[in-house]
Amino acid sequence: MNVASTNFVPASGLNPPSPTRVEAERLPLLKQYMRVAMRWRYVIIGITVAALMLGLVITLLMTPKYTAITTLEVSRESNQVTNFQGVERETSVADQEFYQTQYGLLRSRALSERVANQLRLVDDPEFYTRFRYSSSKPAFDLVGGRYPASGRPERQRVAGEILLKNLSVNPTRLSRLVDVAFTSPNAIFSSQVANAWADNFIQTNLERKVQATAYGRDLLQRQLALQKEKLDQSQRQLVGYASAQQIITLPAQSGGDGKTASERSIVVDDLAALNGALATATTDRIQAQARYEQIGRSGASTEALRNLAINSLRQRRAELAADYQKLMVQFEPGYPAARAIQSQIDQLDRSIAREENRVTGSQLADYREAREREQALQTKVNQLKSRYLDVRRRSIQYNIYQQEVDTNRALYDGLLQRFKEIGVAGGVGINNIAIVDTADVPQRPSSPKLGLNLALALLLGLGLSAAVAYALEQIDEAIADPAEIERRLGLPLLGSVPKVATSTPQEALLDRKSDLFDAYLAVQTNLGFTTEHGVPRSFVVTSTRPAEGKSTTAFALATTLARAQRRVILVDGDMRSPSVHHLGNVDHDRGLSNFLAGEEEIAPLTFTMAELGFTAMSAGPIPPNAAELLTGNRLSVLIERLLETYDHVIIDSPPVMGLADAPLIASRVEGVIYTVESHGIRSSLVKTALSRLASANARIFGAVLTKFDARKAHYGYGYDYGYGYGRSDGQSARARAG
Structure with missing residues (x-):
């Protein structure tokens, strides 16, 4: 059976994401920071304590300083004794430019030098010593215990800078109050400077206003002379034109409302008077005409009806007519008494007619008289209108000259009034700054403040320690957590093995309830998912360098597989530093x-x-050169023959770095289990070793993190929670010791 042909496919693709990796990815960022802080807690505590101690020492060594405060009120509008306005421009309510200017004046160099001169600080060596000022300039060379007079300007500048450096101007928000605070090592001196600063600021403010008023008075005086000359010239021009054009005007008169009317022409007055008389004559003529036209044929006019003589005659006629009618009842019209009464009635009718004619003639005469008077006045008015229009034509240029005179007179009067006001205001003095609270001698130092300094030292220490911890975390290449196997090395994590110090690995593996046995049992379980047929039949266990736990891992996997009723053989492939024979005491x-x-x-x-x-x-x-023995095919033959008898062949390989043995052995088996010592190996070195295995086409099933101590991990607790499950506290403690 040749298994070398199956050794070129990476195993990582066959493994599902491990619970450790998922947990690391889902871990909240704040919790990660907290666990990193727990890892470097001694560094953080040490730096923070050192910062606190340094802050305490510095605070105790600092010279106590005292701050005296004078409170001023800066008004936007001046508190004026008179009702006159100043020359300076008024600032608007929303404009903060005025207050910013005042704050700048409070910190002016001229004011600081003035205070230094008033308090006689310029030539006082103790003043410069108090503020630890030293200079090699000739102005500060003592001659007979005194400074040279030639260097006074330089010392005055330096004294002003020292005062400004220790002065603070603090406006109170949303108010007109401002605090002037001075700080020095001497409490009495601080109060003296603060009070002198406020007094001199008020004095300079008044001097500045007086100077501005004097300048304004001189300027107005020059403008008054020029304006007076222009007014006289315009008046002479007006009078000359009026004489040439024979334009006569009457002086202006004050009206009932207190206003003065402009000058008027005689023609205008005559025309106004005649026009009024014409209006009256027209009214009279209309009334006379109306009375005359009301006379009827019977003479029953209004005047006739109101005439007493006519009314008496008509009453007498009515009485005679009544008597005549009584006689007609009994007698004929020829009756003598009746004829006598009729004769009297006729005589009365003639008398009434004569009276009515007289009244009518009188009304006609009145009408004609009113009409003639109206016509005469109308003719006179028409004549005056012609004269008025002629005067108006000749008065156009006159009015132009008159307007110029009025304008020049108004400007001259305004300047004259302003000149008088400035003269009075300049003599009285205007001040918009007042001292609210004078500076008292401070009873307690304002600095140093122990609590504040310690708080700042604590913050500085925490910040510095956090930066150091972050830097150490970034430069630390040690594999501290199981999650870093996948994050840094890109290998699947088969398991993490706790550190055991109270017993040998063989003794721990004999105890099936030990943490070590549980850990390797988990590794065996994960190893069963690396191939299609479960646990690889032949694999090698190696590491980057010696003493990382590879031999223990090979021995432990052989033990767990054997307890799973598998036929297992463990081959010691490290022919340079063998160790398996020690486990069997052979x-x-x-x-x-x-x-x-x-x-x-x-x-x-x-x-x-x-x-x-x-x-x-x-x-x-031990051969002279182990690599030469591994270059042939004898190792492949051995593995094939062993797999005929055994279910699994486990080879304990030499380390990868510096030797060719591990890549040669890895190319003959199904794959490699790579052991990484927790907190004992740099990740860059591991990556180099893995690249050597990759160049040999070795298949890496995954990595085992050995000698893992959860208390030293980046994320603290959490990775050994299952090792002690189901056993007593004493057993768990013994198993996890070290």
Whole structure:
């Protein structure tokens, strides 16, 4: 049977994803970080404690500093003693430019140098020593305990910079208050500087306003002179034109509402008066005409009806007519008494007619008089209209000159009024800044703050330790977790074997309840899914370097398969450093090397592991060059002959790195089981070894993680949960010790 022809197909495609890999992929990111932190917890704790200690030491060594605070109120509008406005532009309610300007002025270099001069700090050596300032410039060379006068400008600049460096301006949000805080090692000095800063800021503010007012007054004075000259010129031009055109106007008069009307022409006044008289005459004429036209043929006009004489005559006639009618009842019209009464009635009718004619004549005369007066006034008005239109034509240029005069007079009056206001305001003084709270001498140092510094040290330590842990995690190539077998190496995980330190592997395998036996039983179970016929009939167990647990893995798989009623033979293929014979307490005088050298009998080369139920073959005498024995076909012949007797042939191979033995052996079997020591081998080295096996067309079934300690794993607990199931705590503890 030649099994070498089946050794070229990777086994990874036949295996379903292991539970470990699925668990690692589904593990929450935060939980992964927590478990990484648990792995490097001693590093994190050490760095954090060191940072805390360093923060404590630095805090204790720091010089205490005291902060004094002066509170100012900066008003947007000035508190004015008079009702006059300043020259500076008013800022809008929503404009923060004004306040930002004030904050900038509080931190100005000129103000800091002014405070330094007032407190006599420029020439005070103690001031520079207090703030640990030293300089090699000539301005700071002491001569007789004093600084040279020539270096005063330089010292003044430095003193201002020192004060500014220790000053803070803190506006109170949504208010007009601002805190001016100064910090120094001396509490009294801090309060002195804070109060002096506020006082000098108010003084400079007032000086700046006075300077601006004086400048504005000088500018207005020059503008007043120019405007006065323009006003005089425009007035002379107006009077000259009025004289030339004979335009006579009356002075302006104040109306009842307090407003002053403009100048008016005489023609306008005459026209207004005649126009009013014409309107009255027209009304009178209309009324006289109406009275005259109301006279009827019977003379029953309104005037006639109101005339007393006519009314008396008519009353007398009515009485005579009544007497006449009484006589007509008894007598004829010829009766003398009747004729006498009729004669009186006729006489009364003639008298009434004469009176009515007189009234009518009077009304006609009134009508004619009213009409003549109206016509005369109309003629005069028409004449004045012509004169007015002529004056209007000649007044166009006059009005232009008049407007120019009015404009110049208004500008001159405004400038004059403004000049007077600035003069008064400049003498009174305007201030929009007030001290709310003066700085008291601080009783407690503002820094250092032990709690804050320790908190910052803690945060710094945690951040630094996290960075170090992350860096160590990135550069650490050790295979620490079962999940990393698949993630880093790309191999299916057959199982993870716990580290055993309290007993030998043989003793642990004899105990069927041991963690080691359970682990290798799981490896055997997963190995059954690597081929179509279950557990491979021939396979090799190897590793990257010695002492990774490959011999123990080969021995354990032989034991578990034997307990599954399989016929198993374990062949020691490591002819350079054999180890299988130690498990059977025999020597390696006869073994694999003898058969590879040409011996045909197999039975004399084997020995029985009675306790474990399988057969073993030692490596035999160590040959001068083991690789030369493996290059032939004798190993393939041996495997074929052993498979005629046994169900499984397990070969304990030498390590891969540095030797040609493992690739030669791997090419003769169905596949390879690769052992990887947990926390003991770099993944890059394992990848190099795997590439050597791949170049030999070896089929790798999967990897076994040996000497696994869950407490040192990246993800902590979770991978040894099943090893102690169903046994006492004491047994579990003994099995997992180490």
